[in-house]
Structure formats: C-alpha cells, structure tokens
C-alpha cells in the first residue's frame with residue numbers, strides 16, 4: 001500500500017456570491033467560554049447566540065504567537081493580519097504601513113459603517129476597524145480615522161478623549177450626548193451621527209446606567225439609524241466592559257455585561273426577523289481572567305467560579321454565525337479568518353483536511369466544503385506542477401467536511417498528492 005502525501009497547494013479561481021446586504025458583528029471583549037457558561041447558569045437557559053446554526057473555536061494569538069491584547073485581536077479581525085500587541089491596523093512587525101480595514105473597504109464599496117461600544121469609542125476594538133495607529137494610546141490618530149471622509153457614519157459609545165465639537169461638525173457629524181438626543185438623531189436622517197456619552201466608558205450595567213444609554217439601547221438606535229434606508233451596512237457592536245470586569249475578577253459586573261450583550265444580540269435578531277440578506281456573527285477577541293464555572297447554582301444565583309489570572313489568556317474563543325453565508329464560519333480557525341468571513345464572499349477557500357489510503361488503488365480525501373459551490377478535486381503522483389489530473393467535480397449540498405473516494409489504476413503509485421479548488425470552469429494553469 002502506498003503512503004499518502006497531501007499537498008497544501010489549493011487555490012480558488014473565482015469569487016463566490018455577493019456579500020450579504022447587512023453584516024452585523026458583535027464582539028464580547030474578553031468573553032471566553034467560561035463567561036458564556038456563567039451567564040447560562042444565571043439565566044437557566046442557553047444564550048441566543050449559542051443556538052446559532054454555525055459555531056467554531058478560534059485561536060487568538062497575535063504576531064509572534066503570544067497572548068493577544070484587544071488591539072492586535074481587533075486588527076486581526078479588521079484586516080486579516082496578525083500584528084504585535086498594541087498595534088491598531090498597521091503592519092507591525094513589518095514596514096509599519098497602514099493595513100486596509102474592513103471599515104475602509106466597506107465604505108469604498110458603498111456600505112455604511114457603524115461602530116458601537118460600551119467602552120470609550122477611542123478604545124482599541126472599534127479603533128482597528130476604521131483607524132490606524134502605531135500604538136492604541138495614540139488617540140489623535142484613532143480620532144482622525146473616525147473623522148476622515150471615508151470613516152464610519154455612526155459612532156456610539158463612551159466619550160473619553162479630546163473630541164472637538166467643531167471638528168465633528170466639520171466632518172458632517174451630528175453630536176448626541178444623551179439617549180434622547182441619540183434617538184432623535186438616529187431617527188431623523190442626519191448624515192453622520194456621533195453619540196459620545198460621558199467622559200469615559202459607559203457605566204457597568206450592574207451599577208445602573210444613570211442616564212447613559214446601555215448596549216441594548218445603542219444597538220437599537222444604530223439599527224434604527226441604518227434602517228431608515230436599506231443601503232448595505234456593516235455594524236460592529238462591542239460589549240467592551242466584559243473584559244474590564246474580568247480583569248478585576250468581578251463576577252457580578254462581568255455577568256451584568258454579558259447579559260446586556262445577550263440583549264443586544266436579541267435586538268439584532270428581532271431586527272433581522274426573517275430577512276435572508278443579513279449575516280450576524282458573534283465573537284470575542286480573547287478570553288480574560290481564565291474564568292471557569294465550578295458549580296451551577298440555578299437561575300438567578302451567582303454560580304461558583306474560579307479565576308486563574310487578572311490578564312488575558314491563550315484560551316480559544318468561540319464564534320457563532322447565523323444568516324446569509326453563515327456556514328462559511330466553518331472554515332475559520334483564527335481571528336484573522338473573521339476578516340475573510342465578513343469581507344470576502346469566496347472565504348473559505350477549499351482546504352484539504354486529511355486523506356486516508358483505503359486500498360492500494362483507492363484514497364479517501366476529506367476536505368472542507370461549503371454548500372452550493374462546485375469543487376474540482378485533482379490528484380497527482382508527484383508534486384510537480386504539470387502532473388495534476390482532475391479526478392472529480394463535486395457539488396455539495398451540505399457545508400462541512402466532505403469525503404471523496406479517489407481511485408487509481410494499477411500499478412498503484414507510491415504517493416498521492418491532492419488539491420481542491422473552487423470551480424466555475426477550467427482553472428488557470430498553476
């Protein structure tokens with residue numbers, strides 16, 4: 001029996017369908033599986049996003065392989081590139097150049113972009129989707145990204161920083177500083193809306209919002225703002241303070257933030273209704289605190305938990321997707337793949353995950369397939385470019401890992417190489 005070698009050479013020859021009309025990404029900052037478990041214990045039920053049809057674990061490490069911070073993690077999702085901690089969408093390590101963000105790409109493609117956070121707007125997670133800075137503490141550069149002509153149409157969150165009313169006005173923003181202002185502006189057709197609340201972050205839900213809008217209210221206002229027209233949108237909603245409470249190992253406040261995040265997800269799902277052109281993705285940027293539930297004590301009672309650190313951990317996070325193109329989440333493995341999922345309709349490229357020789361003349365190939373696409377499977381007995389032979393064209397009806405039996409005539413080769421590509425016709429020669 002021959003041994004099996006699997007070639008990594010895989011290419012896609014075409015763009016798949018269009019991106020969904022509306023894309024909503026909700027990020028629970030620091031929200032690991034323990035945080036979700038704690039909220040599940042408190043509620044006595046699964047969270048809405050846990051029942052999304054597609055879910056994967058994603059690794060989060062930043063450039064160099066270490067534990068990420070929110071700047072590098074958000075840059076990974078916004079640009080598809082791993083960068084050093086502290087970096088906001090710049091090629092570091094590298095030549096330090098600006099990396100094109102999803103916010104900028106979407107704006108150029110005619111999509112309206114909105115950023116919502118319970119942290120302050122200049123904080124790293126929203127920043128990486130629209131701005132560039134060598135360090136996350138360079139708030140001037142981050143603000144410039146927001147105010148740029150190709151910056152977001154909507155900003156809602158904590159008002160920390162040296163925001164200038166005249167600079168906002170000059171950039172075409174209507175400024176709101178209270179929930180009622182926010183709602184008025186969101187529903188009256190202003191061209192750009194900046195809701196800057198207080199001089200820091202939004203207060204913890206646990207402590208009472210005290211006149212601030214919470215994440216649920218800001219989410220509803222953002223949906224109302226974009227819902228006035230049906231233009232394509234990209235909306236980022238960050239539960240930014242899950243992370244803050246987790247750094248303090250403060251379970252009640254952490255739980256309060258996860259529950260508010262869940263309500264924001266519910267608001268998005270209610271807005272989506274039965275529309276077929278909306279993609280909703282729930283993710284986290286990293287885990288904070290090493291939180292684990294030790295004992296579920298029933299609904300309405302704090303579960304017994306343990307924390308392992310006051311910093312971030314390397315634990316993978318879980319991402320969830322529902323709606324148009326949500327099955328493509330199955331191809332994601334690292335935060336950088338969120339960029340492909342949201343911004344590239346051809347993501348994921350087909351990928352061979354394994355091959356097993358079943359007989360001397362037959363090999364079972366496993367590859368990642370997304371339903372509705374047509375794949376060509378090629379085999380070769382050497383890795384040379386000219387030796388590839390088409391051995392199957394497959395249309396899949398289900399997303400997931402698919403099998404294909406490939407037969408060879410005698411005499412059996414001593415090695416097999418395989419590659420898979422997405423097909424609309426003949427591929428370009430390699």
Ligand SMILES: [Zn+2]
Nearest residue numbers: 030243247288
């Ligand atoms: Zn943190």
